[in-house]
Amino acid sequence: MKEGPDIARVAALLGDPARANMLTALMSGRALTATELAQEAGVTPQTASSHLAKLEAGQIVKPRKEGRHRYFTLSGPDIVEALEVLMGIANRVGHNRVRTGPKDPELRKARVCYDHLAGDMGVALFDGLAKRKLIESDLNGVALTPAGIDFANMFGIDLDGLRAKRRPLCRECLDWSARQSHLAGSFGAALLDRFYDLGWARRLPESRIVRFSDAGEKSFRDLINP
Amino acid sequence: MKEGPDIARVAALLGDPARANMLTALMSGRALTATELAQEAGVTPQTASSHLAKLEAGQIVKPRKEGRHRYFTLSGPDIVEALEVLMGIANRVGHNRVRTGPKDPELRKARVCYDHLAGDMGVALFDGLAKRKLIESDLNGVALTPAGIDFANMFGIDLDGLRAKRRPLCRECLDWSARQSHLAGSFGAALLDRFYDLGWARRLPESRIVRFSDAGEKSFRDLINP
DNA sequence: TTCATAGTTCGATGCTAATCGAAGCATTGA
DNA sequence: TCAATGCTTCGATTAGCATCGAACTATGAA
Known part of the structure; x- marks a missing residue:
């Protein structure tokens, strides 16, 4: 058979x-x-x-x-999505035999995961948004709250534009080094783009490292600390 | 290792x-x-x-x-999602060794797939919405067009309510009997609910069969034929 | 009690696929 | 031309696991 x-x-x-x-x-x-x-x-x-x-x-x-x-x-993006979903399931059912993460401290701190922010700062972003009740997370996934929608608009993110895309707005992505979630999906990607645009951070060439400027990191901390 | x-x-x-x-x-x-x-x-x-x-x-x-x-x-819903994504990938890469579908003609015609409409009528719904340019489908997935958003509102579907959920609005789900896609995601589920509410169809107890009334099927055909 | 149906456990078998050593191409640089 | 690096092919080994026959437990019906 x-x-x-x-x-x-x-x-x-x-x-x-x-x-x-x-x-x-x-x-x-x-x-x-x-x-x-x-x-x-x-x-x-x-x-x-x-x-x-x-x-x-x-x-x-x-x-x-x-x-x-x-x-x-x-x-393709469908492969990324499949991997993210599988990570979510694996996380839910507790199969948490996590890979040893990268050694480089800069990589641990902030790097790109496909197109969104990962590493310690990625996890901090996720937690900060949750603490400010801008996103909400449960067994079924993550979503923007009404307050989160207001925030996104104020922060210069075109939510309607993102919604027109096929990609899910918010998704949890299990962090590769830390074993906590960071924010993926088109909203997660848009946030990182915005950080670039605002000059808070830039991506080092030929590397996954995202380097925040001092002022940028300060603004970032203000963003996630209520 | x-x-x-x-x-x-x-x-x-x-x-x-x-x-x-x-x-x-x-x-x-x-x-x-x-x-x-x-x-x-x-x-x-x-x-x-x-x-x-x-x-x-x-x-x-x-x-x-x-x-x-x-x-x-x-x-859980994450398992459903994983299966749908995997079906999408399998479809894209052409691994189309499809299961023999159900024999029962009523099952082939219209049945529930988790919580949305599948079978020949499910496929017809998907194609009809695409032909009317209410949804758009490409390699990255499916999405509502602006016209589709208007349609949803007119048809009595609370899109904002659906968006607040974590679940993706639109998703392709590869049909189990036919090898074509039908519409899954929260919008797909909402459509089927609406068919129930409008009295177009009902789900037979203890079965996956969705039975349309004559009038309901006629309305359905009008819906998908431009 | 007795029989039938639903489901599991056990043990044996056989196939598939992951793994690595060794050797083979191919590209680059001296 | 020679050597070095990156990657692949070949062959042999091994381990894991899907599969089924047979026997066992449990629930329900007569």
Whole structure:
């Protein structure tokens, strides 16, 4: 009885620990080489190569050749979404065997996760917004409160524009280093964009690090402390 | 290297064909017994029992004991969402080895999928709304157009109320019998509720069948035919 | 009590897939 | 041309797990 709904094939691709490690690493939004992914997954390059071939065949990742390196990225936003949902479930059911996070203190502090803010400051943002009752979180997910909608408008975020997109407005994304949630979804991404626009922070080139200026970090603290 | 991010454990649970068959069947929204699920998956009761134990331990499904039956349901909306996203990916990458759908013609025509309309009429609804340009669908998902927002308000659906929920407004859900998409998400569910309220259709007790009245079906056709 | 149905546990089997060592290409740089 | 690096292919090993037959428990009906 080897014919089943195809979700099994996709889920099986995500269901191997080594592959899941690689995909989690790719959630950072950066393109990574095969050897980097092998290290992330804790397997030898040969094994990683075999896994990457499978992921590529299943169109979970897509490769880009550059010099003698092969850079991989997630193949689309639906993959990101699937990983986020799965992380949420894993978190809910308590399977919390968390990867060792990045060592670099700057990475731990603030980095991009795909297109939104992660790291300690990402978690602080999530908690701060929740404490100010601008977002609300329960078993079903996260949502903006009425006060949160007012805040977003005041902060210069075009909510109607975001709603017109297909992407969910708010989503929890389990942090890779800390084991707490930070804010993903189109609203999470818009917030980070706004931080860039306001000059609070900038993304270091060729890196996942988000570096806040002193003044920017102060404004950020004011934002999340009621 | 057996410690990985927990998404692998969850994904692995969804990644077996037999289990995926069971879970797909549970997307219907009905609670099913262990033997029914065994038939759906095409395995013997012993095998099914083993799978169900795993799914239960992983909190993917939850059991309810009634007489000498054990009824299983999906353990939460996040599981439904995960399955829908995975179906979307599987559809996109072309892994379309589709299950044989239900035999009952009434089931093929119109049934509930969790809480929204599925079957031929579900697909027709999706296509009709798209043709009237009330919804828009691309690689990233589905969304209401401005015209669609007007329509929803006119049709008596409280969009702001839905937006306050954590659940995505619109989502594609791959049909179980046909291999086309129908409309899920909170808007899809609200539409079906509205059909009930308007007396167009009702759900048969102890079944997944949605039966439209003659007048109701006519109104439905008018709705989706521009 | 006896029988039937629903479901589980146990044990044996067999297949699949993850893993790594070793060798093979391919690209870059000297 | 030679060496080094990045990555893949091949082959052998191993471990895990899905599967089912057979036996067991539990609930309900006659």
